[in-house]
Amino acid sequence: MPRESYQEKLDALRNDVLYMSEVVVDRLRLALEAMEQKDEETAWEVIEGDDEVNELYLDLEEECIDLLALQQPVAGDLRLIASSFKITTDLERVGDLATNLAEYTLDADRDMFPEVDIQAIGATTIEMVEDAMDAYAEADVEACYNIAERDDDLDERCRQASETVMRDLIETEIDTESSESDVEALMNDVSRMLLTVRDLERVGDHAVNVAARTLYMVEKDDELIY
DSSP, X not given: OHHXXXXXXXXXXXXXXXXXXXXXXXXXXXXXXXXXXXXXXXXXXXXXXXXXXXXXXXXXXXXXXXXXXXXXXXXXXXHHHHHHHHHHHHHHHHHHHHHHHHHHHHHOOSOOOTTSOHHHHHHHHHHHHHHHHHHHHXXXXXXXHHHHHHHHHHHHHHHHHHHHHHHXXXXXXXOTTSOHHHHHHHXXXXXXXXXXXXXXXXXXXXXXXXXXXXHXXXXXXXXXXX
């Protein structure tokens, strides 16, 4: 009976991590929707919802510590608990990045850089996080490697997007009639777009981290961690 209870706790940990990922992905999706629609109400929903993500993270941290301290797991069980804890850290940071996107939405007051498809980049990052969590749920080694490979494409798209923004800035004509506030608004737009691209790229990095920890959990293989 004690061993059954222990296995139930391990299963509960995995399920709780998957639930946290669902909450985080929902926040990320809402943040992108708010950005696309300039919806301040939804943006605030994401910002205020970050407390829930933080609370989930702390609860899971305590869950992992209890399993480590009270059950003294070894081998595969130990890797499951340690990897789960690291994955929750990445999920919490994805939640923070979603909050950043929502805050950028509140600061934006005009459309800029239509040639940069933020929604497409954002959709890719959501898919990567979801697929990484599926790999964690199913102990899918092949999927872990696939996610790491897809991150190279995401990085390249983000690099091209940033270059587009900088090229547009260089080509923008600022004449003597431009007011100081106009110039400041332009620079704020550039900064906000570059930060948006950077944060989405980081979401992809966290998806790779999840895949790396899953690979280690399943096969004790640290290839993707370094």
